[in-house]
Amino acid sequence: MSAGTTSGWLAIAGLGPGDEALVTPEVTAALAGASDVIGYIPYVARIAPREGLTLHPSDNRMELERAVHALELAAQGRRVVVVSSGDPGVFAMAAAVFEALEAGPRYWRDIDIRVMPGITAMLAASARAGAPLGHDFCAINLSDNLKPWALIEKRLRLAAEADFAMAFYNPRSRARPEGFARVLDVLRETCGPERPVLFARAVSTPREDLRIVPLGEACPEMADMRTVVIVGSSRSRIIERTAGPVLYTPRSAVEAAA
Amino acid sequence: MSAGTTSGWLAIAGLGPGDEALVTPEVTAALAGASDVIGYIPYVARIAPREGLTLHPSDNRMELERAVHALELAAQGRRVVVVSSGDPGVFAMAAAVFEALEAGPRYWRDIDIRVMPGITAMLAASARAGAPLGHDFCAINLSDNLKPWALIEKRLRLAAEADFAMAFYNPRSRARPEGFARVLDVLRETCGPERPVLFARAVSTPREDLRIVPLGEACPEMADMRTVVIVGSSRSRIIERTAGPVLYTPRSAVEAAA
Numbered sequence: 001m002s003a004g005t006t007s008g009w010l011a012i013a014g015l016g017p018g019d020e021a022l023v024t025p026e027v028t029a030a031l032a033g034a035s036d037v038i039g040y041i042p043y044v045a046r047i048a049p050r051e052g053l054t055l056h057p058s059d060n061r062m063e064l065e066r067a068v069h070a071l072e073l074a075a076q077g078r079r080v081v082v083v084s085s086g087d088p089g090v091f092a093m094a095a096a097v098f099e100a101l102e103a104g105p106r107y108w109r110d111i112d113i114r115v116m117p118g119i120t121a122m123l124a125a126s127a128r129a130g131a132p133l134g135h136d137f138c139a140i141n142l143s144d145n146l147k148p149w150a151l152i153e154k155r156l157r158l159a160a161e162a163d164f165a166m167a168f169y170n171p172r173s174r175a176r177p178e179g180f181a182r183v184l185d186v187l188r189e190t191c192g193p194e195r196p197v198l199f200a201r202a203v204s205t206p207r208e209d210l211r212i213v214p215l216g217e218a219c220p221e222m223a224d225m226r227t228v229v230i231v232g233s234s235r236s237r238i239i240e241r242t243a244g245p246v247l248y249t250p251r252s253a254v255e256a257a258a
Numbered sequence: 259m260s261a262g263t264t265s266g267w268l269a270i271a272g273l274g275p276g277d278e279a280l281v282t283p284e285v286t287a288a289l290a291g292a293s294d295v296i297g298y299i300p301y302v303a304r305i306a307p308r309e310g311l312t313l314h315p316s317d318n319r320m321e322l323e324r325a326v327h328a329l330e331l332a333a334q335g336r337r338v339v340v341v342s343s344g345d346p347g348v349f350a351m352a353a354a355v356f357e358a359l360e361a362g363p364r365y366w367r368d369i370d371i372r373v374m375p376g377i378t379a380m381l382a383a384s385a386r387a388g389a390p391l392g393h394d395f396c397a398i399n400l401s402d403n404l405k406p407w408a409l410i411e412k413r414l415r416l417a418a419e420a421d422f423a424m425a426f427y428n429p430r431s432r433a434r435p436e437g438f439a440r441v442l443d444v445l446r447e448t449c450g451p452e453r454p455v456l457f458a459r460a461v462s463t464p465r466e467d468l469r470i471v472p473l474g475e476a477c478p479e480m481a482d483m484r485t486v487v488i489v490g491s492s493r494s495r496i497i498e499r500t501a502g503p504v505l506y507t508p509r510s511a512v513e514a515a516a
Contacts, residue, residue, distance in 0.1 A: 021287070024377065026279040063509070089384045091509070095392030098506040102497050109499045115385035119282065119375045126347045127373035134353030135404075136413060138396035138422060146393075147511035155394060158420040162413045164396060239360050241367045248356040251321070251349070253405035 010074035010111055012094045014087040014118020015046055019204035022119045030081050030116060038070045039083035039093070047083065063093060067100035074111045087120035091141040091169045121228040122167035125200030128210055130239075130246035132198060132230045133165055135253065142179060143170035149179065153186055160190035165233045165249055171223040180220045187231055188215050196238055196247055198230040199223055212238065212247050268332035268369055270352045272345040272376020273304055277462035280377045288339050288374060296328045297341035297351070305341065321351060325358035332369045345378035349399040349427045379486040380425035383458030386468055388497075388504035390456060390488045391423055393511065400437060401428035407437065411444055418448035423491045423507055429481040438478045445489055446473050454496055454505055456488040457481055470496065470505050 011030040016022035031037065036054045037047050044057035058066050066082065074080045084092035094115050101108055126133045138159050142152065159166050166187075171180045187195070193216025201209040201224065211222060215231070223229055232249060239246040269288040274280035289295065294312045295305050302315035316324050324340065332338045342350035352373050359366055384391045396417050400410065417424050424445075429438045445453070451474025459467040459482065469480060473489070481487055490507060497504040 016282075019284070021284040022282050022375070024274075024280050024282060026277070029279070087381050087385075089381060089389045089391055091392070094385070094389035095506055095509045098389055098392075098497060098504055099508050101504070102495065109497070110501075112501070113504075115389065117280070117377045117381045117385040119377070120381065123345050123347060123375045123378065127345075127352070127375040131347045131352035131356055131373065133347055133397075134349070134356075136396070136398045138394070138417075138420075139391075140394045146509055151511055155420045155422070158416045159396075162396075162416040162420075164413070237360065239356060239367070243368075243370070246356055246359070246371075248353055250357055251353045251404055253409055 008074040008077040008079060008111065010070055010080045010082065010097070010113045011116055012082045012084070012088045012097055012113070013116040014092070014120070015043055015083050015085050016119040017086060017121055017124040017204045018202065022124065022204055024116070024118065027116050027118065033079055034081040035079045036073050037081050037083060038066055043083045043085050063096035064100055067093065067097040068104065070097060071100055071104060071108050071111060074113075075108055084118070085121070087118045088115055089117065090120045090139065091143070121169065121203065122230060124203040125198065125228045125230060128200060128203055128208070129198045129212065129230070131248040132232055132236055133167065134249040134251060135165065135233060135235060137165035137167060137233075139167045139169065141169045142183060143173055149182070152179075152183070156183065156186045157190055160187070163233050163235075165236060166231045168229040168231075170225070171227060171229050172220065172225060180223060184215070184218055184220065191215060191231065191234075195234070196232045196236055198247055199227055200230065201227040203228070212245055266332040266335040266337060266369065268328055268338045268340065268355070268371045269374055270340045270342070270346045270355055270371070271374040272350070272378070273301060273341055273343050274377040275344060275379055275382040275462045276460065280382065280462055282374070282376065285374050285376065291337055292339040293337045294331050295339050295341060296324055301341045301343050321354035322358055325351065325355040326362065328355060329358055329362060329366050329369060332371075333366055342376070343379070345376045346373055347375065348378045348397065349401070379427065379461065380488060382461040383456065383486045383488060386458060386461055386466070387456045387470065387488070389506040390490050390494055391425065392507040392509060393423065393491060393493060395423035395425060395491070397425045397427065399427045400441060401431055407440070410437075410441065414441060414444045415448055418445070421491050421493075423494060424489045426487040426489075428483070429485060429487045430478065430483060435478075438481060442473070442476055442478065449473060449489065449492070453492070454490045454494055456505055457485055458488065459485045461486070470503055
Protein backbone atom coordinates (compact mmCIF):
# COMPACT_ATOMS: atom_id res chain seq x y z
CA MET A 1 0.00 0.00 0.00
CA SER A 2 1.23 3.50 -0.71
CA ALA A 3 1.74 5.74 2.28
CA GLY A 4 -1.06 8.18 3.04
CA THR A 5 -0.77 11.17 5.29
CA THR A 6 -1.07 8.77 8.22
CA SER A 7 0.76 5.46 8.35
CA GLY A 8 -2.54 3.60 8.52
CA TRP A 9 -4.43 2.23 5.59
CA LEU A 10 -7.74 0.63 4.77
CA ALA A 11 -8.19 -2.21 2.28
CA ILE A 12 -11.68 -3.35 1.36
CA ALA A 13 -11.02 -6.86 0.18
CA GLY A 14 -13.01 -9.57 -1.56
CA LEU A 15 -12.49 -13.11 -0.26
CA GLY A 16 -14.28 -14.74 -3.21
CA PRO A 17 -17.06 -17.29 -2.85
CA GLY A 18 -15.43 -19.57 -0.27
CA ASP A 19 -12.60 -21.67 -1.71
CA GLU A 20 -9.17 -20.38 -0.66
CA ALA A 21 -7.94 -21.15 -4.21
CA LEU A 22 -10.17 -18.28 -5.36
CA VAL A 23 -8.59 -15.64 -3.08
CA THR A 24 -6.26 -13.38 -5.05
CA PRO A 25 -2.61 -13.01 -3.96
CA GLU A 26 -3.28 -9.27 -3.61
CA VAL A 27 -5.85 -9.94 -0.88
CA THR A 28 -3.67 -12.58 0.79
CA ALA A 29 -0.81 -10.07 0.97
CA ALA A 30 -3.04 -7.36 2.44
CA LEU A 31 -4.28 -9.76 5.12
CA ALA A 32 -0.68 -10.72 5.94
CA GLY A 33 0.15 -7.05 6.56
CA ALA A 34 -2.99 -6.14 8.47
CA SER A 35 -3.29 -5.20 12.13
CA ASP A 36 -7.11 -5.41 12.11
CA VAL A 37 -9.68 -7.39 10.15
CA ILE A 38 -13.29 -6.22 10.20
CA GLY A 39 -16.35 -7.93 8.75
CA TYR A 40 -19.46 -10.03 9.04
CA ILE A 41 -18.91 -12.99 11.41
CA PRO A 42 -18.66 -15.84 8.83
CA TYR A 43 -16.21 -13.90 6.66
CA VAL A 44 -13.91 -12.95 9.54
CA ALA A 45 -14.06 -16.64 10.58
CA ARG A 46 -12.14 -17.42 7.37
CA ILE A 47 -9.10 -15.44 8.58
CA ALA A 48 -6.50 -17.38 10.57
CA PRO A 49 -5.71 -15.71 13.92
CA ARG A 50 -2.09 -14.67 14.47
CA GLU A 51 -0.11 -12.50 16.83
CA GLY A 52 -0.48 -8.81 16.10
CA LEU A 53 -3.79 -9.26 14.32
CA THR A 54 -7.07 -8.23 15.93
CA LEU A 55 -10.21 -9.76 14.48
CA HIS A 56 -13.43 -7.72 14.69
CA PRO A 57 -16.35 -9.93 13.69
CA SER A 58 -19.75 -8.22 13.65
CA ASP A 59 -23.33 -9.14 12.97
CA ASN A 60 -25.14 -8.82 9.67
CA ARG A 61 -26.90 -5.50 8.96
CA MET A 62 -24.08 -3.63 10.69
CA GLU A 63 -22.50 -2.45 7.44
CA LEU A 64 -22.41 1.25 8.24
CA GLU A 65 -21.17 0.83 11.83
CA ARG A 66 -18.49 -1.54 10.53
CA ALA A 67 -17.44 1.00 7.89
CA VAL A 68 -17.16 3.80 10.47
CA HIS A 69 -15.13 1.56 12.76
CA ALA A 70 -12.75 0.67 9.93
CA LEU A 71 -12.23 4.31 8.95
CA GLU A 72 -11.64 5.32 12.58
CA LEU A 73 -9.02 2.60 13.05
CA ALA A 74 -7.23 3.45 9.79
CA ALA A 75 -7.23 7.15 10.72
CA GLN A 76 -5.54 6.15 13.99
CA GLY A 77 -2.72 4.53 12.01
CA ARG A 78 -3.93 0.92 12.02
CA ARG A 79 -3.61 -1.32 8.95
CA VAL A 80 -7.19 -2.38 8.41
CA VAL A 81 -8.76 -4.92 6.06
CA VAL A 82 -12.53 -4.95 5.72
CA VAL A 83 -13.47 -8.36 4.35
CA SER A 84 -16.44 -9.15 2.13
CA SER A 85 -17.27 -12.43 0.50
CA GLY A 86 -17.17 -12.31 -3.29
CA ASP A 87 -16.21 -8.89 -4.62
CA PRO A 88 -16.44 -5.95 -2.19
CA GLY A 89 -17.80 -3.69 -4.93
CA VAL A 90 -20.83 -5.86 -5.77
CA PHE A 91 -23.57 -5.52 -3.16
CA ALA A 92 -20.97 -5.60 -0.41
CA MET A 93 -18.83 -3.43 1.87
CA ALA A 94 -17.13 -1.01 -0.55
CA ALA A 95 -20.23 1.16 -1.08
CA ALA A 96 -20.89 1.16 2.69
CA VAL A 97 -17.37 2.41 3.39
CA PHE A 98 -17.73 5.23 0.85
CA GLU A 99 -21.13 6.19 2.28
CA ALA A 100 -19.46 6.47 5.71
CA LEU A 101 -16.51 8.34 4.22
CA GLU A 102 -18.74 10.90 2.55
CA ALA A 103 -20.77 11.49 5.72
CA GLY A 104 -17.74 11.46 8.03
CA PRO A 105 -15.17 14.02 9.20
CA ARG A 106 -13.11 15.75 6.56
CA TYR A 107 -9.76 14.29 7.70
CA TRP A 108 -10.94 10.78 6.78
CA ARG A 109 -10.48 11.84 3.16
CA ASP A 110 -6.72 11.63 3.65
CA ILE A 111 -6.89 7.94 4.53
CA ASP A 112 -5.17 5.57 2.12
CA ILE A 113 -8.14 3.47 0.94
CA ARG A 114 -7.93 0.69 -1.59
CA VAL A 115 -10.61 -1.66 -2.89
CA MET A 116 -9.31 -5.14 -3.77
CA PRO A 117 -11.54 -7.04 -6.18
CA GLY A 118 -12.55 -10.65 -5.67
CA ILE A 119 -14.46 -13.40 -7.48
CA THR A 120 -18.07 -12.35 -7.08
CA ALA A 121 -20.80 -14.97 -6.53
CA MET A 122 -22.46 -14.66 -9.94
CA LEU A 123 -19.18 -15.24 -11.78
CA ALA A 124 -18.25 -18.21 -9.59
CA ALA A 125 -21.73 -19.66 -10.20
CA SER A 126 -21.56 -18.91 -13.90
CA ALA A 127 -18.20 -20.69 -14.18
CA ARG A 128 -19.52 -23.77 -12.42
CA ALA A 129 -22.61 -23.98 -14.63
CA GLY A 130 -20.93 -23.11 -17.95
CA ALA A 131 -21.23 -19.55 -19.25
CA PRO A 132 -24.77 -18.21 -18.69
CA LEU A 133 -23.39 -14.64 -18.51
CA GLY A 134 -21.49 -14.97 -21.78
CA HIS A 135 -23.57 -12.24 -23.43
CA ASP A 136 -25.07 -8.98 -22.07
CA PHE A 137 -26.43 -9.33 -18.54
CA CYS A 138 -27.54 -7.47 -15.43
CA ALA A 139 -27.09 -7.99 -11.69
CA ILE A 140 -29.87 -7.15 -9.26
CA ASN A 141 -29.80 -7.26 -5.46
CA LEU A 142 -33.11 -8.56 -4.10
CA SER A 143 -32.17 -7.84 -0.50
CA ASP A 144 -34.98 -6.31 1.48
CA ASN A 145 -34.86 -2.77 2.87
CA LEU A 146 -32.70 -1.42 0.05
CA LYS A 147 -35.42 -0.73 -2.49
CA PRO A 148 -39.21 -0.76 -2.84
CA TRP A 149 -40.91 -3.67 -4.62
CA ALA A 150 -42.20 -1.36 -7.37
CA LEU A 151 -38.61 -0.58 -8.38
CA ILE A 152 -37.61 -4.26 -8.35
CA GLU A 153 -40.57 -5.13 -10.55
CA LYS A 154 -39.80 -2.27 -12.94
CA ARG A 155 -36.19 -3.42 -13.27
CA LEU A 156 -37.23 -7.03 -13.85
CA ARG A 157 -39.61 -6.05 -16.64
CA LEU A 158 -37.09 -3.74 -18.33
CA ALA A 159 -34.30 -6.34 -18.02
CA ALA A 160 -36.56 -8.97 -19.59
CA GLU A 161 -37.47 -6.59 -22.40
CA ALA A 162 -33.76 -5.88 -22.97
CA ASP A 163 -33.22 -9.66 -23.08
CA PHE A 164 -30.42 -9.52 -20.53
CA ALA A 165 -29.39 -12.65 -18.70
CA MET A 166 -30.01 -11.75 -15.05
CA ALA A 167 -28.12 -12.55 -11.87
CA PHE A 168 -29.93 -12.16 -8.55
CA TYR A 169 -28.13 -11.67 -5.25
CA ASN A 170 -29.81 -12.21 -1.88
CA PRO A 171 -32.93 -13.77 -3.44
CA ARG A 172 -34.49 -14.70 -0.12
CA SER A 173 -34.45 -12.76 3.07
CA ARG A 174 -36.12 -13.36 6.39
CA ALA A 175 -37.66 -9.92 6.39
CA ARG A 176 -39.39 -10.44 3.03
CA PRO A 177 -39.85 -14.15 2.36
CA GLU A 178 -42.64 -13.61 -0.18
CA GLY A 179 -40.51 -11.29 -2.33
CA PHE A 180 -38.73 -13.96 -4.33
CA ALA A 181 -42.02 -15.71 -5.19
CA ARG A 182 -43.20 -12.44 -6.73
CA VAL A 183 -39.92 -12.14 -8.63
CA LEU A 184 -40.41 -15.61 -10.11
CA ASP A 185 -43.99 -14.72 -11.06
CA VAL A 186 -42.84 -11.63 -12.98
CA LEU A 187 -40.06 -13.60 -14.67
CA ARG A 188 -42.42 -16.38 -15.76
CA GLU A 189 -44.78 -13.77 -17.16
CA THR A 190 -42.07 -11.89 -19.07
CA CYS A 191 -39.66 -14.69 -20.06
CA GLY A 192 -41.99 -17.70 -20.36
CA PRO A 193 -41.90 -21.05 -18.53
CA GLU A 194 -39.13 -22.64 -20.63
CA ARG A 195 -36.40 -20.11 -19.80
CA PRO A 196 -33.59 -21.86 -17.87
CA VAL A 197 -32.80 -20.81 -14.30
CA LEU A 198 -29.68 -21.69 -12.33
CA PHE A 199 -29.83 -21.94 -8.56
CA ALA A 200 -26.24 -21.97 -7.33
CA ARG A 201 -25.76 -22.40 -3.60
CA ALA A 202 -22.50 -21.98 -1.67
CA VAL A 203 -20.40 -22.29 -4.81
CA SER A 204 -16.84 -23.58 -4.28
CA THR A 205 -17.58 -24.75 -0.71
CA PRO A 206 -18.23 -28.32 0.51
CA ARG A 207 -21.93 -27.44 0.57
CA GLU A 208 -22.04 -26.38 -3.07
CA ASP A 209 -25.28 -27.32 -4.81
CA LEU A 210 -26.21 -26.46 -8.40
CA ARG A 211 -29.58 -26.93 -10.00
CA ILE A 212 -30.82 -25.89 -13.46
CA VAL A 213 -34.59 -25.91 -14.02
CA PRO A 214 -37.02 -24.25 -16.43
CA LEU A 215 -38.73 -21.15 -14.97
CA GLY A 216 -42.01 -23.05 -14.94
CA GLU A 217 -40.56 -25.43 -12.37
CA ALA A 218 -38.66 -22.88 -10.29
CA CYS A 219 -39.94 -22.28 -6.78
CA PRO A 220 -38.75 -19.97 -4.00
CA GLU A 221 -37.60 -22.86 -1.79
CA MET A 222 -34.81 -23.60 -4.29
CA ALA A 223 -33.00 -20.50 -3.02
CA ASP A 224 -31.74 -19.57 0.41
CA MET A 225 -29.48 -16.80 1.73
CA ARG A 226 -26.37 -18.44 0.27
CA THR A 227 -27.82 -18.86 -3.22
CA VAL A 228 -27.21 -16.77 -6.31
CA VAL A 229 -29.83 -17.19 -9.03
CA ILE A 230 -29.11 -16.72 -12.73
CA VAL A 231 -31.87 -16.55 -15.33
CA GLY A 232 -30.76 -17.02 -18.92
CA SER A 233 -31.56 -14.72 -21.84
CA SER A 234 -33.74 -15.90 -24.72
CA ARG A 235 -30.56 -17.16 -26.37
CA SER A 236 -29.30 -19.26 -23.43
CA ARG A 237 -28.93 -22.97 -24.13
CA ILE A 238 -28.35 -26.23 -22.31
CA ILE A 239 -25.89 -28.89 -23.49
CA GLU A 240 -26.43 -32.33 -22.00
CA ARG A 241 -23.17 -33.95 -20.97
CA THR A 242 -21.96 -37.05 -19.17
CA ALA A 243 -20.80 -34.97 -16.22
CA GLY A 244 -24.00 -32.90 -16.04
CA PRO A 245 -25.62 -30.17 -18.09
CA VAL A 246 -23.87 -26.99 -19.24
CA LEU A 247 -25.85 -23.73 -19.28
CA TYR A 248 -24.42 -21.09 -21.56
CA THR A 249 -25.33 -17.98 -23.54
CA PRO A 250 -23.72 -17.69 -27.00
CA ARG A 251 -21.57 -14.66 -27.74
CA SER A 252 -23.76 -13.37 -30.50
CA ALA A 253 -27.21 -11.83 -30.20
CA VAL A 254 -28.10 -13.20 -33.62
CA GLU A 255 -27.84 -16.65 -35.19
CA ALA A 256 -24.16 -17.04 -35.92
CA ALA A 257 -22.80 -17.75 -39.34
CA ALA A 258 -19.74 -18.74 -37.24
CA MET B 259 -9.13 -31.81 -12.06
CA SER B 260 -11.30 -34.89 -11.83
CA ALA B 261 -10.58 -37.63 -14.34
CA GLY B 262 -12.86 -37.73 -17.38
CA THR B 263 -13.24 -40.70 -19.67
CA THR B 264 -9.95 -39.64 -21.21
CA SER B 265 -6.98 -38.52 -19.17
CA GLY B 266 -7.09 -35.11 -20.84
CA TRP B 267 -8.85 -32.06 -19.52
CA LEU B 268 -9.74 -28.56 -20.57
CA ALA B 269 -9.67 -25.55 -18.24
CA ILE B 270 -11.00 -22.22 -19.47
CA ALA B 271 -9.20 -19.83 -17.20
CA GLY B 272 -9.38 -16.12 -16.43
CA LEU B 273 -6.04 -14.32 -16.01
CA GLY B 274 -7.61 -11.18 -14.55
CA PRO B 275 -6.92 -7.68 -15.85
CA GLY B 276 -3.12 -7.87 -16.01
CA ASP B 277 -1.48 -7.80 -12.58
CA GLU B 278 -0.19 -11.24 -11.53
CA ALA B 279 -1.39 -10.46 -7.99
CA LEU B 280 -4.94 -10.71 -9.40
CA VAL B 281 -4.53 -14.24 -10.80
CA THR B 282 -6.26 -16.80 -8.55
CA PRO B 283 -4.26 -19.73 -7.12
CA GLU B 284 -6.73 -22.05 -8.89
CA VAL B 285 -5.66 -20.68 -12.27
CA THR B 286 -1.97 -20.71 -11.34
CA ALA B 287 -2.28 -24.39 -10.39
CA ALA B 288 -4.04 -25.28 -13.64
CA LEU B 289 -1.32 -23.55 -15.64
CA ALA B 290 1.35 -25.44 -13.68
CA GLY B 291 -0.28 -28.74 -14.65
CA ALA B 292 -1.00 -27.91 -18.28
CA SER B 293 0.59 -29.44 -21.38
CA ASP B 294 -0.92 -26.82 -23.71
CA VAL B 295 -1.97 -23.19 -23.36
CA ILE B 296 -4.22 -21.70 -26.02
CA GLY B 297 -5.33 -18.10 -26.42
CA TYR B 298 -5.10 -14.70 -27.99
CA ILE B 299 -1.46 -13.63 -28.50
CA PRO B 300 -1.14 -11.03 -25.67
CA TYR B 301 -2.74 -13.37 -23.12
CA VAL B 302 -0.54 -16.34 -24.01
CA ALA B 303 2.42 -13.95 -23.79
CA ARG B 304 1.71 -13.71 -20.04
CA ILE B 305 2.50 -17.43 -19.56
CA ALA B 306 6.12 -18.31 -18.78
CA PRO B 307 7.50 -20.96 -21.18
CA ARG B 308 8.70 -24.19 -19.58
CA GLU B 309 9.66 -27.69 -20.64
CA GLY B 310 6.63 -29.86 -21.41
CA LEU B 311 4.38 -26.88 -22.10
CA THR B 312 3.33 -25.96 -25.63
CA LEU B 313 2.07 -22.42 -26.13
CA HIS B 314 -0.48 -21.84 -28.90
CA PRO B 315 -0.93 -18.09 -29.40
CA SER B 316 -3.49 -17.11 -32.01
CA ASP B 317 -4.84 -13.95 -33.54
CA ASN B 318 -7.90 -12.05 -32.39
CA ARG B 319 -11.26 -13.04 -33.95
CA MET B 320 -10.17 -16.68 -33.95
CA GLU B 321 -12.31 -17.61 -30.95
CA LEU B 322 -14.17 -20.52 -32.51
CA GLU B 323 -11.11 -22.04 -34.19
CA ARG B 324 -9.26 -21.73 -30.88
CA ALA B 325 -12.12 -23.45 -29.05
CA VAL B 326 -12.19 -26.34 -31.53
CA HIS B 327 -8.43 -26.73 -31.26
CA ALA B 328 -8.63 -26.83 -27.46
CA LEU B 329 -11.40 -29.45 -27.47
CA GLU B 330 -9.49 -31.59 -29.99
CA LEU B 331 -6.32 -31.51 -27.89
CA ALA B 332 -8.17 -32.33 -24.66
CA ALA B 333 -9.98 -35.22 -26.39
CA GLN B 334 -6.54 -36.54 -27.38
CA GLY B 335 -5.54 -36.65 -23.71
CA ARG B 336 -3.73 -33.31 -23.44
CA ARG B 337 -4.07 -31.06 -20.40
CA VAL B 338 -5.26 -27.83 -21.97
CA VAL B 339 -5.76 -24.34 -20.54
CA VAL B 340 -7.56 -21.78 -22.68
CA VAL B 341 -6.62 -18.38 -21.31
CA SER B 342 -8.77 -15.26 -21.37
CA SER B 343 -8.04 -11.94 -19.78
CA GLY B 344 -10.45 -11.00 -17.02
CA ASP B 345 -13.11 -13.66 -16.45
CA PRO B 346 -13.58 -16.26 -19.19
CA GLY B 347 -17.37 -16.20 -18.73
CA VAL B 348 -17.77 -12.47 -19.41
CA PHE B 349 -17.50 -11.70 -23.13
CA ALA B 350 -14.61 -14.11 -23.44
CA MET B 351 -13.65 -17.68 -24.34
CA ALA B 352 -16.04 -19.79 -22.22
CA ALA B 353 -19.09 -19.18 -24.43
CA ALA B 354 -16.99 -19.83 -27.55
CA VAL B 355 -15.85 -23.20 -26.19
CA PHE B 356 -19.44 -24.21 -25.40
CA GLU B 357 -20.59 -23.11 -28.85
CA ALA B 358 -17.91 -25.36 -30.34
CA LEU B 359 -18.80 -28.17 -27.94
CA GLU B 360 -22.47 -28.05 -28.89
CA ALA B 361 -21.69 -28.07 -32.63
CA GLY B 362 -18.94 -30.68 -32.36
CA PRO B 363 -18.76 -34.48 -32.30
CA ARG B 364 -20.68 -36.27 -29.59
CA TYR B 365 -17.59 -37.73 -27.88
CA TRP B 366 -16.40 -34.24 -26.95
CA ARG B 367 -19.17 -34.23 -24.36
CA ASP B 368 -17.14 -36.67 -22.26
CA ILE B 369 -14.26 -34.21 -21.95
CA ASP B 370 -13.53 -32.94 -18.45
CA ILE B 371 -14.17 -29.20 -18.88
CA ARG B 372 -13.88 -26.66 -16.13
CA VAL B 373 -14.32 -22.88 -16.21
CA MET B 374 -12.08 -21.01 -13.76
CA PRO B 375 -13.32 -17.53 -12.91
CA GLY B 376 -11.09 -14.47 -12.88
CA ILE B 377 -11.26 -10.78 -11.99
CA THR B 378 -13.23 -9.29 -14.86
CA ALA B 379 -12.34 -5.85 -16.23
CA MET B 380 -15.41 -4.00 -14.92
CA LEU B 381 -14.80 -5.18 -11.35
CA ALA B 382 -11.10 -4.32 -11.48
CA ALA B 383 -12.02 -0.88 -12.82
CA SER B 384 -14.79 -0.45 -10.28
CA ALA B 385 -12.38 -1.29 -7.44
CA ARG B 386 -9.84 1.24 -8.66
CA ALA B 387 -12.40 4.02 -8.95
CA GLY B 388 -14.35 3.27 -5.77
CA ALA B 389 -17.60 1.31 -6.05
CA PRO B 390 -19.63 2.51 -9.05
CA LEU B 391 -21.24 -0.95 -9.36
CA GLY B 392 -22.29 -1.02 -5.70
CA HIS B 393 -25.98 -1.13 -6.62
CA ASP B 394 -27.87 -2.85 -9.49
CA PHE B 395 -26.00 -2.73 -12.79
CA CYS B 396 -25.69 -4.22 -16.26
CA ALA B 397 -22.81 -5.21 -18.51
CA ILE B 398 -22.97 -4.70 -22.27
CA ASN B 399 -20.47 -5.77 -24.91
CA LEU B 400 -20.16 -3.10 -27.61
CA SER B 401 -17.96 -5.26 -29.80
CA ASP B 402 -18.88 -5.09 -33.44
CA ASN B 403 -20.23 -8.08 -35.41
CA LEU B 404 -21.99 -9.59 -32.39
CA LYS B 405 -25.21 -7.60 -32.50
CA PRO B 406 -27.01 -5.02 -34.63
CA TRP B 407 -26.96 -1.36 -33.59
CA ALA B 408 -30.75 -1.36 -33.10
CA LEU B 409 -30.38 -3.93 -30.32
CA ILE B 410 -27.55 -2.01 -28.64
CA GLU B 411 -29.64 1.17 -28.68
CA LYS B 412 -32.68 -0.66 -27.31
CA ARG B 413 -30.61 -2.10 -24.45
CA LEU B 414 -29.08 1.29 -23.66
CA ARG B 415 -32.50 2.95 -23.44
CA LEU B 416 -33.98 0.17 -21.30
CA ALA B 417 -30.93 0.10 -19.01
CA ALA B 418 -31.18 3.88 -18.54
CA GLU B 419 -34.90 3.60 -17.79
CA ALA B 420 -34.13 0.85 -15.23
CA ASP B 421 -31.52 3.22 -13.73
CA PHE B 422 -28.81 0.58 -13.83
CA ALA B 423 -25.20 1.58 -13.59
CA MET B 424 -23.72 0.29 -16.86
CA ALA B 425 -20.39 -1.27 -17.73
CA PHE B 426 -19.31 -1.34 -21.37
CA TYR B 427 -16.78 -3.79 -22.74
CA ASN B 428 -15.00 -3.29 -26.07
CA PRO B 429 -16.30 0.27 -26.46
CA ARG B 430 -14.25 0.99 -29.56
CA SER B 431 -13.44 -1.33 -32.39
CA ARG B 432 -11.64 -0.75 -35.62
CA ALA B 433 -14.51 -2.20 -37.62
CA ARG B 434 -17.05 0.23 -36.16
CA PRO B 435 -15.28 3.37 -34.89
CA GLU B 436 -18.44 5.49 -35.00
CA GLY B 437 -20.41 3.09 -32.77
CA PHE B 438 -19.21 4.42 -29.45
CA ALA B 439 -20.01 8.02 -30.40
CA ARG B 440 -23.61 6.93 -30.99
CA VAL B 441 -23.62 5.13 -27.64
CA LEU B 442 -22.50 8.32 -25.89
CA ASP B 443 -25.22 10.29 -27.73
CA VAL B 444 -27.93 7.92 -26.51
CA LEU B 445 -26.56 7.99 -22.96
CA ARG B 446 -26.45 11.81 -22.87
CA GLU B 447 -30.02 11.89 -24.11
CA THR B 448 -31.30 9.36 -21.56
CA CYS B 449 -29.10 10.07 -18.54
CA GLY B 450 -28.33 13.77 -18.94
CA PRO B 451 -24.97 15.58 -19.21
CA GLU B 452 -24.10 15.49 -15.50
CA ARG B 453 -24.03 11.71 -15.09
CA PRO B 454 -20.48 10.55 -14.19
CA VAL B 455 -18.57 8.27 -16.56
CA LEU B 456 -15.44 6.32 -15.75
CA PHE B 457 -12.94 5.52 -18.48
CA ALA B 458 -10.62 2.85 -17.08
CA ARG B 459 -7.77 1.80 -19.33
CA ALA B 460 -5.45 -1.19 -18.79
CA VAL B 461 -6.34 -1.42 -15.11
CA SER B 462 -3.64 -2.96 -12.87
CA THR B 463 -0.96 -2.69 -15.57
CA PRO B 464 1.85 -0.10 -15.82
CA ARG B 465 -0.26 1.66 -18.47
CA GLU B 466 -3.29 2.03 -16.22
CA ASP B 467 -5.16 5.28 -16.75
CA LEU B 468 -8.37 6.31 -15.00
CA ARG B 469 -10.53 9.28 -15.85
CA ILE B 470 -13.90 10.35 -14.45
CA VAL B 471 -15.87 12.95 -16.42
CA PRO B 472 -19.50 14.03 -16.72
CA LEU B 473 -21.31 12.54 -19.73
CA GLY B 474 -21.45 16.01 -21.29
CA GLU B 475 -17.65 16.02 -21.52
CA ALA B 476 -17.19 12.38 -22.55
CA CYS B 477 -15.88 11.78 -26.04
CA PRO B 478 -15.12 8.57 -27.96
CA GLU B 479 -11.37 9.24 -28.00
CA MET B 480 -11.29 8.68 -24.22
CA ALA B 481 -11.70 4.94 -24.88
CA ASP B 482 -9.61 2.49 -26.81
CA MET B 483 -9.61 -1.30 -27.13
CA ARG B 484 -8.16 -1.75 -23.65
CA THR B 485 -10.71 0.50 -21.94
CA VAL B 486 -13.76 -0.49 -19.93
CA VAL B 487 -16.31 2.29 -19.52
CA ILE B 488 -18.66 2.56 -16.54
CA VAL B 489 -21.59 4.97 -16.46
CA GLY B 490 -23.09 5.59 -13.03
CA SER B 491 -26.76 5.34 -12.11
CA SER B 492 -28.75 8.42 -11.10
CA ARG B 493 -27.62 7.73 -7.52
CA SER B 494 -23.89 7.56 -8.23
CA ARG B 495 -21.78 10.12 -6.42
CA ILE B 496 -18.26 11.52 -6.42
CA ILE B 497 -16.23 12.14 -3.26
CA GLU B 498 -13.31 14.49 -3.69
CA ARG B 499 -10.21 13.22 -1.91
CA THR B 500 -6.55 14.14 -1.53
CA ALA B 501 -5.55 11.05 -3.51
CA GLY B 502 -8.12 11.62 -6.26
CA PRO B 503 -11.88 11.32 -6.61
CA VAL B 504 -13.92 8.28 -5.58
CA LEU B 505 -16.89 7.27 -7.74
CA TYR B 506 -19.44 5.13 -5.95
CA THR B 507 -23.08 4.11 -6.00
CA PRO B 508 -24.78 3.86 -2.58
CA ARG B 509 -26.30 0.52 -1.57
CA SER B 510 -29.82 1.85 -1.33
CA ALA B 511 -32.09 2.90 -4.18
CA VAL B 512 -33.74 5.45 -1.91
CA GLU B 513 -32.40 8.18 0.34
CA ALA B 514 -31.01 6.34 3.36
CA ALA B 515 -32.21 7.08 6.86
CA ALA B 516 -29.04 5.25 8.01
